[in-house]
Amino acid sequence: MPAILAKKLGMTQRFLDDGRVERVTVLEAGPCPVTAIRTHEADGYEAVQLGFGAVREKALNKPLLGHLKKVDAPPVKTLVEFRDEAGELVVGDTVTVETFEVGQTVKVSGVGKGKGFQGTIKRHNYASGPKSHGSHNKRAPGSIGASATPSRVFKGIRGPGRMGGKRVTQKGLTIVELMPDRNLMMVRGSVPGSKGDTVEVRTDA
Structure with a gap:
């Protein structure tokens, strides 16, 4: 179950070889260095930690900077753990869009636009x-409730x-095109968040 972090660049359309038009969201996916591997023996669960978003060292605090230097990873803004994603990955590897395939179904998670x-x-x-x-x-x-009985408003009304402004997961998105040389992934439909937001992309399994 591959996973990667990406930045939402916006929406556009692509003309396919058969003449169809696909409305797609363009994601700048990766490269994401593997910064930690969680195991049942040491942590009680299995997961892989990926980093994304290059920043200056000055922008990070010392604990985070020390964690990244310990595994020879570059300074990154975002660290996210993906459960049961480790597989054959080891600390020091880099996850790119080449992990995915055109036609694959993915789900994208992010913080939706606040309204x-x-x-x-x-x-x-x-x-x-x-x-x-x-x-x-x-x-x-x-009306939201009676007066004498129950003399209150029920929870959940x-x-x-x-x-908006909450975590949202959009499922069933299909990868239309991959551009490994530019770290770009195009998925059919819209994904949560505003332009420039960081999202999580996982295979929809």
């Missing part, structure tokens, strides 16, 4: 009320609040 404080119609797809004849309930959420 601020929203009402129930936008946040939970509530229906709006009548808009004419003096209605005072155009976009109000409606869907109401207004902050929308």
Whole structure:
């Protein structure tokens, strides 16, 4: 189950050999140095830790910088562990887009775009009320509980609040094209996050 870290560059379209047009998201995937291997014996679980996003040494604190220098890895901004991903990888290896294949199905995880404080119609797809004849309930959420019994509002009521800005995983995305010389991966459809955000790409297995 290959995995890699990538930066979302944006969306575009590609014309395939059969004339079809694919709407794709362009990801700058890797290269990701392997900075640690977790094992059952030492850590209680199996995982591989990948680094991504080259930065200056000045941008890192000393514990993180020491961890990277210990395994001869370059200064990187992001470290992420992928469970059960170790396989034949060892510390010092580098994961690139060549780990994946065109036509492979992947899932992409990242932090979705924040949309601020929203009402129930936008946040939970509530229906709006009548808009004419003096209605005072155009976009109000409606009743949220009785008065005497139970004299409170139950937990979990869907109401207004902050929308977005949470971790999202988009599954079932197909790899349309790989450009190993430029570390680019193009997947069909949209992925979570804004342009420039770091996302996790894993095979959808």
